[in-house]
Amino acid sequence: xxxxxxxxxxxxxxxxxxxxxxxxxxxxxxxxxxxxxxxxxxxxxxxxxxxxxxxxxxxxxxxxxxxxxxxxxxxxxxxxxxxxxxxxxxxxxxxxxxxxxxxxxxxxxxxxxxxxxxxxxxxxxxxxxxxxxxxxxxxxxxxxxxxxxxxxxxxxxxxxxxxxxxxxxxxxxxxxxxxxxxxxxxxxxxxxxxxxxxxxxxxxxxxxxxxxxxxxxxxxxxxxxxxxxxxxxxxxxxxxxxxxxxxxxxxxxxxxxxxxxxxxxxxxxxxxxxxxxxxxxxxxxxxxxxxxxxxxxxxxxxxxxxxxxxxxxxxxxxxxxxxxxxxxxxxxxxxxxxxxxxxxxxxxxxxxxxxxxxxxxxxxxxxxxxxxxxxxxxxxxxxxxxxxxxxxxxxxxxxxxxxxxxxxxxxxxxxxxxxxxxxxxxxxxxxxxxxxxxxxxxxxxxxxxxxxxxxxxxxxxxxxxxxxxxxxxxxxxxxxxxxxxxxxxxxxxxxxxxxxxxxxxxxxxxxxxxxxxxxxxxxxxxxxxxxxxxxxxxxxxxxxxxxxxxxxxxxxxxxxxxxxxxxxxxxxxxxxxxxxxxxxxxxxxxxxxxxxxxxxxxxxxxxxxxxxxxxxxxxxxxxxxxxxxxxxxxxxxxxxxxxxxxxxxxx
Numbered sequence: 001x002x003x004x005x006x007x008x009x010x011x012x013x014x015x016x017x018x019x020x021x022x023x024x025x026x027x028x029x030x031x032x033x034x035x036x037x038x039x040x041x042x043x044x045x046x047x048x049x050x051x052x053x054x055x056x057x058x059x060x061x062x063x064x065x066x067x068x069x070x071x072x073x074x075x076x077x078x079x080x081x082x083x084x085x086x087x088x089x090x091x092x093x094x095x096x097x098x099x100x101x102x103x104x105x106x107x108x109x110x111x112x113x114x115x116x117x118x119x120x121x122x123x124x125x126x127x128x129x130x131x132x133x134x135x136x137x138x139x140x141x142x143x144x145x146x147x148x149x150x151x152x153x154x155x156x157x158x159x160x161x162x163x164x165x166x167x168x169x170x171x172x173x174x175x176x177x178x179x180x181x182x183x184x185x186x187x188x189x190x191x192x193x194x195x196x197x198x199x200x201x202x203x204x205x206x207x208x209x210x211x212x213x214x215x216x217x218x219x220x221x222x223x224x225x226x227x228x229x230x231x232x233x234x235x236x237x238x239x240x241x242x243x244x245x246x247x248x249x250x251x252x253x254x255x256x257x258x259x260x261x262x263x264x265x266x267x268x269x270x271x272x273x274x275x276x277x278x279x280x281x282x283x284x285x286x287x288x289x290x291x292x293x294x295x296x297x298x299x300x301x302x303x304x305x306x307x308x309x310x311x312x313x314x315x316x317x318x319x320x321x322x323x324x325x326x327x328x329x330x331x332x333x334x335x336x337x338x339x340x341x342x343x344x345x346x347x348x349x350x351x352x353x354x355x356x357x358x359x360x361x362x363x364x365x366x367x368x369x370x371x372x373x374x375x376x377x378x379x380x381x382x383x384x385x386x387x388x389x390x391x392x393x394x395x396x397x398x399x400x401x402x403x404x405x406x407x408x409x410x411x412x413x414x415x416x417x418x419x420x421x422x423x424x425x426x427x428x429x430x431x432x433x434x435x436x437x438x439x440x441x442x443x444x445x446x447x448x449x450x451x452x453x454x455x456x457x458x459x460x461x462x463x464x465x466x467x468x469x470x471x472x473x474x475x476x477x478x479x480x481x482x483x484x485x486x487x488x489x490x491x492x493x494x495x496x497x498x499x500x501x502x503x504x505x506x507x508x509x510x511x512x513x514x515x516x517x518x519x520x521x522x523x524x525x526x527x528x529x530x531x532x533x534x535x536x537x538x539x540x541x542x543x544x545x546x547x548x549x550x551x552x553x554x555x556x557x558x559x560x561x562x563x564x565x566x567x568x569x570x571x572x573x574x575x576x577x578x579x580x581x582x583x584x585x586x587x588x589x590x591x592x593x594x595x596x597x598x599x600x601x602x603x604x605x606x607x608x609x610x611x612x613x614x615x616x617x618x619x620x621x622x623x624x625x626x627x628x629x630x631x632x633x634x635x636x637x638x639x640x641x642x643x644x645x646x647x648x649x650x651x
Contacts, residue, residue, distance in 0.1 A: 002359060002361065002362045003592075004371055005362050005363075005366055006366045008121075009351075009366040009369060010217060010366075010369045010370075010373065013344060013369070013370060013373045016340075017203055017340065017373065017377060018194060020337070020340050021331070021333075021335055022334075022336045023334070024036070024050075024077070024331075024334045025329065027077070027080075028076070028180055028301070029074035029301035029305075030060075030083075030296070030304055030305065031301075031304065031305040031308050031309075032076070032077060032079050032083065032302045033050075033079070033330075034305070034308045034312070034439070035049060035079060035083065035308050036048055036049050036050035036053065036077070036079035036082075037049075037312075037320075037323075037326055037327050037328045037330045038052065038308070038311065038312065038315070038326065039251065039255065039319065039322045039323065040052060040251050040253045040266075041252035041253075041266040042250065042251055042252070042447070042452040043451060044449060045445055045447070045449060045451060046266075046322055046325065046387075047326065047329060047330050047447070047449070048326040048327075048330045048333075049079060049082060049337055050078065050079050050329075050330045050333055050334075051329055051330075051333060051447065052082060052251065053077075053078035053079045053082035053444045054078045054082060054083075054333055055297075055447045056078075056082070056184065056185075057078050057081065057097065058100065058443065058444050058445075058446065058604055059099065059184060059444070059445065059446045060097050060098055060184070060185065060445050061096075061097050061140055061499060064534065065078075066081050066095050067096075069169045071501075072094075072096045075095070078604055079098070079132070080505065082188075083296055084190045085185070085188050085189055085207075086189060086191055086293075087192070087193065087195065087292065087296040087297060088297050088308045089189045089195040091191075091425070092143070092146045092148075093142060093143040094142050094144055095139055095142055095143075095315060096140040096142050096180060096187075096434045097140065097143070097185070098140060098141050098142070098143070098144065098146060098178065098182070099139055099140050100139060100140075100178060101139055101174070101265055101582065102170055102171055102174035102175075103170060103173075103300065104170075104171040105174045105178060108149065108152060108153070108156065108175070108424035109141070109145070109146055109149045109153070110148070110149060110154075110404055111141075112602075114486060118153075118585075119317040119385075122256055128134065130541045134146075134357075136476075136545050143182075143436060145186065146182065149267075150182065153175060153178060153179055153182065153408055154179065156172075156175045157179035158170035159172075160175055160176050160615055160640050161176065162427075164537050165233065165321050166206055167299075174194065182546045184250070186248065187248050187250040188250060188251075189235075190244060190245050190248035190249045190252035190270070191245075191249040191250055191253065191268070191269070192249075192251065192253055192269055192289040192293065193269070193289060193639070194241045194244070194245060194294075195574050199294060199606065200290045200293055200294075200299065201290035201291055201293065201294045203238065203288070204286070204287060204290050207235075207238050207276075207282065208281070209283050210231060210234070211235075211276065211280060213228065213504070214231045214232050214234060214235030215277060216234065217229075217231040217232035217235065218232045218235050218236060220271075232335075234587065237279070239274070242270050242274050242276075243270070243274065244269055244270070244274040244323070245268065245269060245270025245273065246270030246273075246274055246340050247270070249268040249269065249270050251268065252266035252267055252271055252277075252439060253268065253273075253285070254266060254267040254268065254269055254283055254286060254319070255274045255275055255285065255318065255319055255322075255613075256313065257318060258318065258583040262342055265356035268324075268438065269283075269286045269289055272285070272286050273286055282372050282597065283455045283533065288307060288310075288311050291303075291307045292304060292307050292308070295307065296494070299325075300387055300453065316397075319503075325387075325388055326615070327575055328384065328387075328388065329388055330385050332381070333386070334386075336404065337378065337380060337381035337384075338377075338378060338381050338436050338439065339436075339440075340374075340377055341374045341375075341377040341378040341436060341438065342374075342375065342432070342433055342436040342440075343382065344370050344371075344373055344374035345371070345374045345409075345428065345429045345430075345433040345436070346370045346429065346433050347370050348367045348368075348370035348374060348414060348425055348428065348429045348432075349367075349425070349426060349428075349429025349430055349433065350366035351363050351366050351367035351370060351425070352364065352422040352425035352426045352428075352429060353422075353426060355367060355422045355425075356422060359427070361420065362421040363422075364420065364421070364425065365428075366426035367391055367422060368413075368417075368424075368425055371412065371413060371416070371424075371425050371428045371432070372407065372413060373411045374409070374428075374432060374563075375410065375413060375432070376405070376430070376434075377434070378402070378405070378406050379406065381402070382399075382402055382403065382406060382523070385402075386447060387449075387583040388449060389449045390459075390461060391462060392462040392463035392466065393406075393461060393467060394462065394467055394470050395462060396448065396450060396465075397442055397560045397587075397590065398439055398442040398448040398468055399448065400473075400586070401436070401438045401439035401442060401524045401639050402435070402439050403467070403470050403471075403474070404434050404435050404437070404439070404473050404477065404586075405431055405434070405435025405436055405439075405476070406474075407473075407474030407475070408427075408428070408431045408432070408435070408468065408474040408475070408477055408478040408481075409428045409432045410427070410512070411474065411475060411511065412427045412428035412431070412477050412478065413428065413591065414429075415507055416428070418504055419507070421500065421503065423482065423485060423503070423504065423507070425480060426485060427481050427482055430481060430626075431477065431478065431481055449511040450612075458529070458533075461525070461529040462531075464525050465525040465526045465528075465529050466520055466522075467522075467523060467601075468521050468522035468527075469518070469519060469522030469524075469526065471518045471522070472516075472517075472519030472520075472547075472550060472551075473513050473586055474520075474586070475511050475512075475515035475518060476512075476515040476550055476554065476578045476579070476581070476582045477578075477579060477582055478511050479508050479511040479512045479515060479575045479578060479581070480575050480576050480577075480578045480579035480582070480616075482504055482507050482508050482511065482575070483504075483508055483572035483573070483575035483576045483623075484576060484619055485504065486504045486505075486508070486568075486572050487572060487576070487619055487622055487623040489632065490624065490630045490632045490633070491622055491629070491630050491631065491632075492631060493631060493632065494631050495631050495632065496525070496630075496632035497632070501568060505571060505572075508571055508572065508575050509561065509571065510545075511557065512558060512575065512578075513546070513553050514613070515550075516551065516554040516555060516558060518557075518616055519547065519550045519551045519554060520551045521546070522547065523548055523551055526544055526547065542589035542592050543571075543585070543589045545589075546584060546585025546586075546589045547585055549581055549585060550578075550581055550582055551568050552584055553574075553577070553578055553581045553611065554578065556574070557574045557578070558569065559576065560574065569623055569624075570624055573620050573623050573624065576579070576619050576620050576623070577616065577620060579612075579616050580612075580616050580617075581615050583609060583613065584609075584613075587605060587609050588609055591606060591609075592603060598634070610644050
């Protein structure tokens with residue numbers, strides 16, 4: 001019976017995976033999912049409204065759901081929240097969507113300890129206490145809560161803005177973030193219809209019917225001639241609304257009339273309405289949004305769904321490729337392949353660890369299949385991102401986290417296929433889970449499929465220099481983690497026998513060789529790219545120097561090994577220190593505030609990097625303990641594994 005367990009695990013993983021591929025469903029009568037698939041341009045990229053909703057919520061509050069511990073879910077999906085924000089803003093203003101953690105900032109917006117304390121119903125309190133989830137303080141607030149303090153927030157943000165980012169206090173950083181989030185939310189509300197207008201469709205109908213007379217009245221008024229004062233005033237007021245929409249709106253939601261798919265041909269509804277004064281007719285797509293606003297506000301689900309259907313039918317004639325991509329991106333958002341992959345890596349890690357204690361063959365193979373499925377899911381996710389973006393796999397820090405994990409897990413699968421000792425599965429589980437967790441936190445800043453800087457806008461070099469260097473990161477991290485497995489098993493367990501120690505040493509040595517090759521080749525390719533682009537190497541850019549340090553460190557490991565300066569434990573210590581070198585090149589250089597690759601300093605990233613470095617130094621210290629302190633070396637004295645003079649390269 002046990003021999004069928006790997007196949008059962010594989011079948012369950014496949015069923016679970018297929019369940020995530022179901023298309024998004026509507027929770028009510030409104031075709032919210034259909035609206036979420038419609039295209040819009042934001043930050044220079046065509047994307048579905050669903051992506052705009054998700055990235056906006058991540059930016060405002062660090063998560064994609066709108067809820068409180070006491071009131072539960074306010075909306076069923078991010079797209080429903082977006083619909084309320086753009087079509088029913090007075091309702092969205094009451095949703096707790098702004099996260100505030102800084103104590104000084106909370107005091108600035110008038111929140112006392114009594115205001116922050118969450119008052120649970122007794123039954124709810126008991127349930128949450130049993131589950132171990134009982135937040136005592138409120139940390140998300142509605143726009144109406146902050147509205148009386150907007151002037152104060154704006155004044156404090158103006159005071160904090162001139163301060164250098166590295167010298168800003170925690171309060172200044174928090175107030176700038178909140179100020180930016182408030183601006184984002186306000187611009188979102190102006191994106192499709194004026195937020196203060198309850199029936200914009202009726203106003204547009206009246207504007208269209210009286211456009212000629214209204215424009216004539218305005219011109220006569222400016223010329224000092226007799227005119228219809230009411231018509232002139234009405235036209236001027238609408239023009240000011242259109243101007244506000246054009247200046248404040250952040251979404252280019254009016255597509256071009258032809259098959260052209262460039263993001264530059266899209267317009268904001270406000271800009272399209274201003275063009276009405278020259279064209280003489282209101283853009284039909286603007287009328288579509290006004291109709292959606294009316295039907296959403298008045299609860300006319302049937303009419304709302306019909307407008308969505310007609311709008312989509314029109315786009316299928318003019319923007320078929322755009323619709324195909326936005327449909328795929330919406331499915332991608334709903335499936336969340338990297339979250340699924342992260343869970344599978346966790347299960348694989350647990351199965352692989354248990355296999356060292358019991359059922360090594362059965363659980364070892366089960367862990368391998370789980371890792372393989374998780375890796376395939378991540379591969380599909382990365383491939384989908386490449387197709388949507390039209391770029392190689394690594395274009396920013398977020399995608400580098402995905403690729404580092406993907407590359408390391410791919411190497412782990414090869415190691416596990418060769419050695420069949422669950423070491424590869426354990427390493428894959430930890431590295432895969434950790435890098436996807438890092439990617440998740442990097443995604444909280446907004447859209448991860450962002451536009452490239454002009455200086456980096458080269459698919460060829462992104463596919464060569466960047467990918468090859470990142471593969472070197474993957475291999476260096478993997479070598480370091482295999483060394484950590486060696487140390488932890490040797491110090492705390494009795495399982496590091498001579499055969500296991502030798503196999504781990506061979507793994508680390510081989511991976512370091514791989515890392516040296518790829519990090520060296522990638523760094524050289526970077527120099528060639530720079531020379532061909534602007535006639536010189538990157539100079540003292542911290543990122544490129546960090547990549548060079550990785551090359552040098554891996555070369556140090558190999559030369560120390562070949563020269564007999566280190567044996568197994570020395571090899572492991574140097575490989576673990578390679579984690580510090582690589583993490584510095586990957587994240588540390590980005591926080592220096594200088595160079596082409598600088599993405600700004602953040603306290604959270606600095607703390608996380610510091611803790612990681614300290615953990616690696618602690619592991620090096622652990623590995624340096626005398627051998628008699630290692631449980632594996634004192635388990636059976638007569639058969640204690642002796643540290644070999646040379647690391648075996650071949651099995």
